[in-house]
Amino acid sequence: MKVQRWTRTSSLFTGGTAVLAVLLACVPLVFDPDVVQKLTTLLILVLLAAMWNALAGYGGMLSVGQQAFIGIGAYGTVFFARQGVSPYMAMILATLLAGAISVPISLFALRLRAAQFAIGMWVIAEVISIIVRLDQNLGAGTGISLIELNQYEPNFRQAYTFWLALAFAVIFLAALFFLLRSPLGASLQAIRDDEDAARSLGVRVAARKRLLFVLAGFGCGAAGVLVVANTLFIEPSSVFSVQWSAYMIFMVLVGGLGTFEGPILGAILLFAIQTTFTQGGPWYLVGLGATAALFALALPRGLWGTIEERLGLRLMPVGYRVVEAQREKKVA
Amino acid sequence: MTLVTVESLDCRYGLLQAVRGVSFEIGQGETVALIGANGAGKTTLMRAVAGAHRPHGGRVVFDGIDITRIPAHRRVALGIALVPEGRRLFPGLTVEENLRVATSRRRGRWNVKSVLEVFPLLQPRRHVAAANLSGGEQQAVAIGRALMTNPRLLLLDEVSLGLAPVVVDAVYRSLTDVIREGATVLLVEQDLTRALKVAGRVICMLEGRVVLEGDAASLDRDRVVRAYFGLKRPA
Amino acid sequence: MTLVNAVLQGIFLGAFYAVLACGLSIMFGVMRIINLAHGDVAVLGAYIVFVIVEHTGVSAFVAFAAALPVMVVLGYILQLTVLERSLKAGILTPLLATFGLSIVIQNLLQLTFSPDVHSLGGSAGVVTTSSWQVTSGLSVSALGIVVLAVAVLVFGALQVFLSRTRAGWVMRATAEDADAAELVGIDSRSVYARATAIAVAIAALGGLFLGIRSVFDPVSGPTQLIFAFEAVVIGGMGSLWGTLFGGIALGVAQTLGAQVHPQFAVMAGHLLFLAVLIVRFGGGRAVLPGVRRALLLRTAR
């Protein structure tokens, strides 16, 4: 018997994803700026859904405060840009800042459970939001814009931002993918299914959760960076808004909590809803909230979880298959 | 007159089959002891009769009514009361509150006063929170709480668990008073000798099935011990 | 003197937070769940009072009395639809389901009442305006006294209900061991519905005070939820009088924080909450789940 990591479907799918990534890279060359801006928003949603799922889906940690890192990423970019760093370098630094800050926060937050963790993180986001509001040279409550980006001609700027978004999406999704493919991946899925049983088999649960928490800190920071790059103007009440958590919870619940492909599907769905109900407004948000509640109660495995269960389909090669070893040809 | 009939009862915890095709009858006023090793399904069977566990298959008929689908809190109104394993008192409530919370519309001789008469040790402890009671006192309150519902069928799940023998004797003395007043009792009892003494009939279970049933008088201890351990050949 | 005044105003503010947190504390005490839509339910209560005042011109307090039965019915409906199912489905489901509900309430309010701000201050009569100047630096507002009095009254009434009445014992029994409660004839479903109805009614009272004290709009719910949850945690999860104390502690922390800088009021409350959270829940190895699990296995036999 031998162990196979790649099945035909998963290699096809991974190949397809790689091709898709390359095709996506050409988007700024093909489409005009406002389409590119919309697709950047989609990439931001995919990134946020994947990161929130890493926390709740694999780590069992339900955070209603990831907007803290989105805010840190956004305002970090403006802060570094104001120090004279080139805008796109400022974006990298801001992402690293968000990741770095998530480490001390994890020392505190990871000792909390369920509602305490969920709302504890929310309050941390509020605290950081107030700190920003108290800081005049970050525009305090009225907000601030990343004027340094004006040095780039609009459609170039939009293209660079899209490429950065694509790069971030690929990096963080690949990081999660390789994490799940590595021996660590089995431990992470074990934590998702039964934390105590995982601990009794040698899984250091706290350390793995911290890993996920910091990854999500980096990822949400990156999303915040892209938000300011994409919309140029930010204010505390927007980047630190709990609305982000609402979107993340909707995407992951509807897509499929604890699956790799589910959150991506959820992000595409939310993007589709947002673009069709362009005038925004409360109605589609009522639908969003009701659907999230309905999925939590009636279909906890979400769309992709149910598809995966019904069809026994596993696209991403994060799993293992035991197959008959072909008769080894005897070497003469 | 048969008070309760259990017909090929089948109970499961997920895939774990705790009770497999168990059938027996208990007549009005009878006292039956249910014995068997751990994991034999005794507690599950008791909870199924009391309505706290929804059976996978089979029926429970009480006083001619099929109560299989009726939830526990409505079976209490019909006259079935279970003293759960581990007593499960309400720790924050006092002795009297634990008793009063169980008063039901069913009329009968049991009220706070009559319960305290049968369990005199509780009289001075009336306003003490259940959490601060000794094991024996907790057991007395647990039985008293069940009596407050004026049951026709009293189910007792391992009343002697974790109690010193002298305390268990006191509990059983009070119990015999209750039995003498015509209550029908099904009790799970680890202590075989005590079970044989207090019960008219014995049912022995092993791994979910009834392996032995008969009048306490006619059964000799050795045959019961072998059934208990499921030993085909003598130990 | 301003410090003493700050503490005094903090106590009045804290009494409001305690009323707001009371409903959340009851539902956690009885059903072990945190309703993330609790703040929005309070705001919904405020809007219902607002509608009654607009259409009938009665005072806010009379309107509240009229709104109460509506809120109680809403409580029963909330329990039987959303909470009932989520109770049986693990730790995260109630949080996720009530978070979704919170979004629904906020946006339905936005649709029916438009996003702008409302207040009940105008229709609460002389209470909102009069106050007494005790000394140069110390003023006591009538509203503060009313809210404090009502808060103590509500908590006192709940205390009597829980310790003196049979319905109160039944609720405490179900909170402590729902399975054992069923075995003595208590229908835990109806007890949970009653607890939810009480919690929603008191939340509406919180909404009334919110409307009278300051302003509210369709999205003020989340902020109220945070303050309510902070009061519950500071006062000790699951203890009723603890919530009153927790609310007052939060109010005083905020008014003292405001002395440093207006923006710092809410921040001080948050910091107090985070400090209590880490002290109370942060200690030791996560042994608790293991213990609960072991106990669970034993009784399941």
Added chain:
Amino acid sequence: MSEAAVLAAVDVRKRFGALAVLDGVDLTLKHGEAVGIVGPNGAGKTTLLSVLSGSLAPDAGRIEFRGRDVTEKGAADRCKLGIARTHQVPRPFVGMTVFENVLVGATAGGRRRGADAYNVCLQVLDQCGLTHLANRRAEGLGLLQRKRLELARALAVEPSVLLLDEIGGGLTDAESAALVETVAGLRAGGIAVLWIEHIVHVLMQVVGRLVCMDAGRIIAEGAPEMVVSQAAVIDAYLGTGA
């Protein structure tokens, strides 16, 4: 003498509220020895196993592994040292396949990587008769298959001490004979086994020593035949019936 013991509980105490579940338990397990634990319901057997495996912290007393005090170490670290356990009620990782379940033991507890880990898993799956189910999601397993998965996951850690919690319940004669053979094989391989079980005749075939617990204390210990015949043991099970 304790350095000879691969695992030892020294005066271990544990209370749940007013109930003293472990009331001063002393137990030693030598290299390659198999010890059975019997006793009535609520005697504290599963609690003792949880304290030995680290998923429960004792209120008092010590746990020693090869003479070193590991009381402060959590379940994960003790597993990495070589203490593996099964659960009384099986707890499979439902969202993962049987192979992936076992792989968690091999990679986390057993610290194996890549092909080494796969080989350990394949060998253990074969030993427990689960190879044909390797790719099935654990959700779809029957009770007995789940019990075998518990054993396979623990074996994949390649432990030096194996704590078994009623893994034998509900087996047919053929299945329990196979289990006895597996445990005997483990003993021969130098693995120490502590086995909680109710079916006394299964235990008798493989354990060198039997311990009987009642109300949180060890009330009898020694050669299986002698322990089973002791009056105290039978009384513990069947009651004194004064």
